[in-house]
Amino acid sequence: MTRIAFIGGGNMARSLIGGLLKTGAAAANLRVAEPQAQARESLGRDFGVATFVDNQLAVADAEVLVLAVKPQIMPAIHAQLRDTLQRNRPLLISIAAGVRIDQLERWFGSLLPIVRCMPNTPALIGAGATGLCANLRVTPQQREQAQHILDAVGITRWIDDEALMDTVTALSGSGPAYFFAIVEALEDAAVAQGMPRETARILATQTCLGAGRMLVESNEAPSVLRQRVTSPNGTTQAALESFSADQLPRIVARAVAAATRRGEELAAALDKS
Ligand SMILES: NC(=O)C1=CN([C@@H]2O[C@H](COP(=O)(O)OP(=O)(O)OC[C@H]3O[C@@H](n4cnc5c(N)ncnc54)[C@H](O)[C@@H]3O)[C@@H](O)[C@H]2O)C=CC1
Numbered sequence: 001m002t003r004i005a006f007i008g009g010g011n012m013a014r015s016l017i018g019g020l021l022k023t024g025a026a027a028a029n030l031r032v033a034e035p036q037a038q039a040r041e042s043l044g045r046d047f048g049v050a051t052f053v054d055n056q057l058a059v060a061d062a063e064v065l066v067l068a069v070k071p072q073i074m075p076a077i078h079a080q081l082r083d084t085l086q087r088n089r090p091l092l093i094s095i096a097a098g099v100r101i102d103q104l105e106r107w108f109g110s111l112l113p114i115v116r117c118m119p120n121t122p123a124l125i126g127a128g129a130t131g132l133c134a135n136l137r138v139t140p141q142q143r144e145q146a147q148h149i150l151d152a153v154g155i156t157r158w159i160d161d162e163a164l165m166d167t168v169t170a171l172s173g174s175g176p177a178y179f180f181a182i183v184e185a186l187e188d189a190a191v192a193q194g195m196p197r198e199t200a201r202i203l204a205t206q207t208c209l210g211a212g213r214m215l216v217e218s219n220e221a222p223s224v225l226r227q228r229v230t231s232p233n234g235t236t237q238a239a240l241e242s243f244s245a246d247q248l249p250r251i252v253a254r255a256v257a258a259a260t261r262r263g264e265e266l267a268a269a270l271d272k273s
C-alpha cells in the first residue's frame, strides 16, 4: 500500500482523502499536515488519518506527496521540505492552480518525479474531472499511482502539453462554478416572473442534474441533445435565439480566457516572489 502525505488539509485534500478511503486505501497509509487545529481535528475524526502541524514530520516516509495548498503558500513550504524531498525523492503531486512543473522543480528539486494536476470540487462526491501532466522523471508505475489517486474521485485525462493545464483549470477546475452561476441566474429569472424561490431552485437544480446525466449517460453530442429539446418555432428556440443574439459562445470564451490568464498570472507572481 502506497504511503501518501498531504500538505494542506483543506477542501480538495478532504475530497481526495475521502475518495481514496472509499476505494480501499487504508487510513494508516495517509498523513496530513495542516496548520489549523479545527481542520486537523475534523480530518482525524472523519477519516481516521494521522494529522501533523509540522510538514516535515508528515512527509518523512511518504512515497507520494500531494501538495494541496494555495499557490501563494508554495514558497513558504519549499524551504521546509526541500532537503527531505531531495533525500527521499517521493512522487510529488501538485494540485495548485497555475503552478508550473518547472517552478516545482526549481523549488523542491530538479530530480523529483512531478505530476501537476487539476481536479475540481465534484471530487467531493466522486464526480470529479482531473487533468494530469507529468515531468520526464515520472516512471510508468508512478503515473499509475498518480492516476489511481485521482481516479478515486472521478474521471482523469492525461495532458501531454503542459501549456494546456491552465486551460484545464479554466474549463473543469473552475467549471463547476460556471454551472452554479447559471443555476443561480435561472433561479433569479424565474423568481422575477413570480415563482417562489424554493420552487425555482429545485426546478433549476434538477434540470442541471438531468442535463448533466444525459450528457454523461447518453453518449450523444451536446448539440444533438440540444436539438432534441428544441421544437421548431417553440419555446427553446426563442431562448436559444436570445442566447445567440447576446453572443453566449463569446461570453463563455471570454470567461474561459480570463480564467486561463489568471492561472498564468498566479504562476508569474510566484516567479517574482
Ligand atoms: N477549490 C477548488 O475548486 C480547487 C482547488 N484547487 C487547488 O487546490 C489547492 C487547495 O485548494 P483548496 O483545498 O480549495 O483550499 P483550502 O484553503 O480549502 O485548503 C488549503 C489548506 O492548506 C492549509 N495550509 C495553509 N498554509 C499551510 C502550510 N504552510 N502548510 C500546510 N498547509 C497549509 C490551510 O490551512 C488550508 O486548510 C489550491 O492550490 C487550489 O488552486 C484545484 C482544483 C479545484
Ligand SMILES: O=C(O)[C@@H]1CCC=N1
Pocket (backbone or CB within 6 Å): 097, 169, 173, 174
Ligand atoms: O479558483 C481557483 O483558483 C481554484 C482553481 C480551480 C478552482 N478553484
